[in-house]
Amino acid sequence: xxxxxxxxxxxxxxxxxxxxxxxxxxxxxxxxxxxxxxxxxxxxxxxxxxxxxxxxxxxxxxxxxxxxxxxxxxxxxxxxxxxxxxxxxxxxxxxxxxxxxxxxxxxxxxxxxxxxxxxxxxxxxxxxxxxxxxxxxxxxxxxxxxxxxxxxxxxxxxxxxxxxxxxxxxxxxxxxxxxxxxxxxxxxxxxxxxxxxxxxxxxxxxxxxxxxxxxxxxxxxxxxxxxxxxxxxxxxxxxxxxxxxxxxxxxxxxxxxxxxxxxxxxxxxxxxxxxxxxxxxxxxxxxxxxxxxxxxxxxxxxxxxxxxxxxxxxxxxxxxxxxxxxxxxxxxxxxxxxxxxxxxxxxxxxxxxxxxxxxxxxxxxxxxxxxxxxxxxxxxxxxxxxxxxxxxxxxxxxxxxxxxxxxxxxxxxxxxxxxxxxxxxxxxxxxxxxxxxxxxxxxxxxxxxxxxxxxxxxxxxxxxxxxxxxxxxxxxxxxxxxxxxxxxxxxxxxxxxxxxxxxxxxxxxxxxxxxxxxxxxx
Amino acid sequence: xxxxxxxxxxxxxxxxxxxxxxxxxxxxxxxxxxxxxxxxxxxxxxxxxxxxxxxxxxxxxxxxxxxxxxxxxxxxxxxxxxxxxxxxxxxxxxxxxxxxxxxxxxxxxxxxxxxxxxxxxxxxxxxxxxxxxxxxx
Amino acid sequence: xxxxxxxxxxxxxxxxxxxxxxxxxxxxxxxxxxxxxxxxxxxxxxxxxxxxxxxxxxxxxxxxxxxxxxxxxxxxxxxxxxxxxxxxxxxxxxxxxxxxxxxxxxxxxxxxxxxxxxxxxxxxxxxxxxxxxxxxxxxxxxxxxxxxxxxxxxxxxxxxxxxxxxxxxxxxxxxxxxxxxxxxxxxxxxxxxxxxxxxxxxxxxxxxxxxxxxxxxxxxxxxxxxxxxxxxxxxxxxxxxxxxxxxxxxxxxxxxxxxxxxxxxxxxxxxxxxxxxxxxxxxxxxxxxxxxxxxxxxxxxxxxxxxxxxxxxxxxxxxxxxxxxxxxxxxx
Numbered sequence: 001x002x003x004x005x006x007x008x009x010x011x012x013x014x015x016x017x018x019x020x021x022x023x024x025x026x027x028x029x030x031x032x033x034x035x036x037x038x039x040x041x042x043x044x045x046x047x048x049x050x051x052x053x054x055x056x057x058x059x060x061x062x063x064x065x066x067x068x069x070x071x072x073x074x075x076x077x078x079x080x081x082x083x084x085x086x087x088x089x090x091x092x093x094x095x096x097x098x099x100x101x102x103x104x105x106x107x108x109x110x111x112x113x114x115x116x117x118x119x120x121x122x123x124x125x126x127x128x129x130x131x132x133x134x135x136x137x138x139x140x141x142x143x144x145x146x147x148x149x150x151x152x153x154x155x156x157x158x159x160x161x162x163x164x165x166x167x168x169x170x171x172x173x174x175x176x177x178x179x180x181x182x183x184x185x186x187x188x189x190x191x192x193x194x195x196x197x198x199x200x201x202x203x204x205x206x207x208x209x210x211x212x213x214x215x216x217x218x219x220x221x222x223x224x225x226x227x228x229x230x231x232x233x234x235x236x237x238x239x240x241x242x243x244x245x246x247x248x249x250x251x252x253x254x255x256x257x258x259x260x261x262x263x264x265x266x267x268x269x270x271x272x273x274x275x276x277x278x279x280x281x282x283x284x285x286x287x288x289x290x291x292x293x294x295x296x297x298x299x300x301x302x303x304x305x306x307x308x309x310x311x312x313x314x315x316x317x318x319x320x321x322x323x324x325x326x327x328x329x330x331x332x333x334x335x336x337x338x339x340x341x342x343x344x345x346x347x348x349x350x351x352x353x354x355x356x357x358x359x360x361x362x363x364x365x366x367x368x369x370x371x372x373x374x375x376x377x378x379x380x381x382x383x384x385x386x387x388x389x390x391x392x393x394x395x396x397x398x399x400x401x402x403x404x405x406x407x408x409x410x411x412x413x414x415x416x417x418x419x420x421x422x423x424x425x426x427x428x429x430x431x432x433x434x435x436x437x438x439x440x441x442x443x444x445x446x447x448x449x450x451x452x453x454x455x456x457x458x459x460x461x462x463x464x465x466x467x468x469x470x471x472x473x474x475x476x477x478x479x480x481x482x483x484x485x486x487x488x489x490x491x492x493x494x495x496x497x498x499x500x501x502x503x504x505x506x507x508x509x510x511x512x513x514x515x516x517x518x519x520x521x522x
Numbered sequence: 523x524x525x526x527x528x529x530x531x532x533x534x535x536x537x538x539x540x541x542x543x544x545x546x547x548x549x550x551x552x553x554x555x556x557x558x559x560x561x562x563x564x565x566x567x568x569x570x571x572x573x574x575x576x577x578x579x580x581x582x583x584x585x586x587x588x589x590x591x592x593x594x595x596x597x598x599x600x601x602x603x604x605x606x607x608x609x610x611x612x613x614x615x616x617x618x619x620x621x622x623x624x625x626x627x628x629x630x631x632x633x634x635x636x637x638x639x640x641x642x643x644x645x646x647x648x649x650x651x652x653x654x655x656x657x658x659x
Numbered sequence: 660x661x662x663x664x665x666x667x668x669x670x671x672x673x674x675x676x677x678x679x680x681x682x683x684x685x686x687x688x689x690x691x692x693x694x695x696x697x698x699x700x701x702x703x704x705x706x707x708x709x710x711x712x713x714x715x716x717x718x719x720x721x722x723x724x725x726x727x728x729x730x731x732x733x734x735x736x737x738x739x740x741x742x743x744x745x746x747x748x749x750x751x752x753x754x755x756x757x758x759x760x761x762x763x764x765x766x767x768x769x770x771x772x773x774x775x776x777x778x779x780x781x782x783x784x785x786x787x788x789x790x791x792x793x794x795x796x797x798x799x800x801x802x803x804x805x806x807x808x809x810x811x812x813x814x815x816x817x818x819x820x821x822x823x824x825x826x827x828x829x830x831x832x833x834x835x836x837x838x839x840x841x842x843x844x845x846x847x848x849x850x851x852x853x854x855x856x857x858x859x860x861x862x863x864x865x866x867x868x869x870x871x872x873x874x875x876x877x878x879x880x881x882x883x884x885x886x887x888x889x890x891x892x893x894x895x896x897x898x899x900x901x902x903x904x905x906x907x908x909x910x911x912x913x914x915x916x917x918x919x920x921x922x923x924x925x926x927x928x929x930x931x932x933x934x935x936x937x938x939x940x941x942x943x944x945x946x947x948x949x950x951x952x953x954x955x956x957x958x959x960x961x962x963x964x965x966x967x968x969x970x971x972x973x974x975x976x977x978x979x980x981x982x983x984x985x986x987x988x989x990x991x
Contacts, residue, residue: 168796168800190958190959213594214591214592216592216594216621216625217592217593217594218594219594220594220595220617220619220621221594277954280954280955281868281869281871281954281955282953282954282955283694283698283951284697284698284951284952285954287698287699287700288698288699291699301547301551305551305552305620306551306552306618309617309619311552311619311620314624319624351954353869353953353954353955353956354954356956356957356960357954357955357956357957502957502958502959503800504872504957504958505957537700537701
């Protein structure tokens, strides 16, 4: 159900004619074989539509060549630009001068596949640890990670180099972060001048691991990329596989999936809003938000059997049905949560200490947001109105009315307000879905062997747009699973907004982009 | 805000005092899977099912091992007990996804909502399907 | 030299060291319970009946842990600063009249208000030194913040503490407390503006929310306590708790009439101690309530609040008190 923007396809056709091949309907709106012209095509797209940005860059091992697929989103469409480089000389030109937000994605492909992007070279490792030897690229098919010999311990970093400028390390273990990542913050007095990230502490090799397991096992593997947004990951994978299989999911299953995804959004936003309170020292607010999150966890347990890992999605539908006796319980809990929302809204707008700490801090302008390709509430808090549920409706979102929340100021306060308002929208969506739940089966049987083909799927996770690319090859295991998580796209925004502010504002600013490092590192 | 905080001093705390008070769980809470011997139809198989790569021929010719193949955590192992090959559940590795319950074509595995499985002896968490255990069920 | 057993008993047991220690642990329990109840939680529950032994259990647990000293820390300061700070705070507490007489004297001396305020400043300074000696960037930044904050807020603290001294006409704590009893009107009613300002300034001195900056967990990991382990950490925590009790006791003495209150049926020492403890608990509950109510301000906001708001208000309050004493009170 893509709203395709035929104008962009026309632009590409008119400018490049027969030098490229366009296949409509594949990989989104269209897949384009660039034949070495990826920079020119991207430049043409950026000129034609200001909301063009990179969603992900996938590396694929195609035997003799390495494929690089640029997944580009525009205002109304989604494109896959294919490029290929030979394995002996894997060099390709970078696109970071056209779209700065592609930097992290290119570094990842370099780290995993060995493709060198000229103009954005990687020194050392990006996601892999320092113990991993150079020159061995784990996601290539000939590499078996179990047989790789790791390097001995890398040399220690010296901390105090220059006494005047203090390099202040946030992480890897730090009370401000839920998960380990290292940010070397260079501080001049109390003002931040530079932030250097080092990610990859939670890297578990899930993409490689998915290639040696069956599709059913992969649902559970992929779910465990992140604990907070796990149904979104499960749905991302399952949706892509269903597109390759070309199966249609029964309508009841679609509504049940929407309910599971929106319950997940509720609990995740309550978690973040509480965590934001903790960062500014407001423990009372933190405890209140988490107290109100507990009934939602109980609802998730009621509908799916477990408080955290919902494990509700499967290929072909959902695994269990919603009992009619459970529906009143869901409605009462949601009604109680709805009654508490005005209190929280009042606290956020009127409490002086929150406004003093959060307003006008960590400002991300709309132009920066578009250039850095940020997603989710971070984008919607800066006036950049992207939401996969509206731009590219999936499951039952096309039939359910709800509002897209956008704030314009771009500071920490705006982002948290976006999440606060989305709470109410989620409650509306769940109630509507419960009212209009169609009857019928909740699951269809599918074959275990997925034919050769590739598909993409985009989900609006609580933190932003989650992107999946799955390629099947006719066996019972996928050939390539590529996951692009929202926090991965949002970290460059933090590197930009942290510059020039106090150290004391770095944690609230950081938490406002809702980091989830398990997602980032996979 | 200050009104709410004062009133909270006098309201009941929201904490449930686990483990002194146990919570009430739904029946279909995903807890420990239990295996019943009656319907699992494991017959003599050649040794190919131990590998986790898919062996199409073995799958099509034999009656089962679906639980073993579908387990995402590789927690089910086929062992030979009392002359027949049966699945052995290693609860140390189990992630309680209940996929085995769904996959079993003969409904031989039942779900329970037992989750208090903490123990000091890891060996006791490996459920061996012996006849003695079968009788207990 | 005759050994004065009475004096030794007063110093060591009541109202001396043991009493102060137990009072500190009890106030810690009260704080945690109040904070928990406001946050709709239970608070300490399991250690002892309704969790009363929890602070004691925490203290003993820390004493049993291994002590790790960083290689680059300044050894002597690192090891002894917490202990000396604790000692000084307990010594400062010994000047306050608790059961009608203080630990070491029965009448105090003129000027002991300034002495104990100085002791409190020295103890805070020692806490700053302990963070500074840790050779850890978190400790360094945090101790710099501690120093800035408590030195800045000491000025309005002294000025406002002079208000009851001015009304009572003496710098002796006994005289101030006694004045309130003689006139049967505690200073909280005679000079309420000073009371409110003193509470706010005391919040800042004690580093409680919203002036929680040096203890900012989310940025500075442990603040000054980052490198401390084992018994030294136990004494650091205890010093902070004794500071809270000291601050509350000072408020009780200066504004609420000290330990004096109605004595029912003889035994003035018992009743005075009881009133003292009850008033202390009331002040602790109020300050803890204010702590849970607010978020944490940034260091520059804390400092601008001091120099732009609190200090001018303190000076104004003193001028207002002088005016009231000279012209208004003789009429009443």
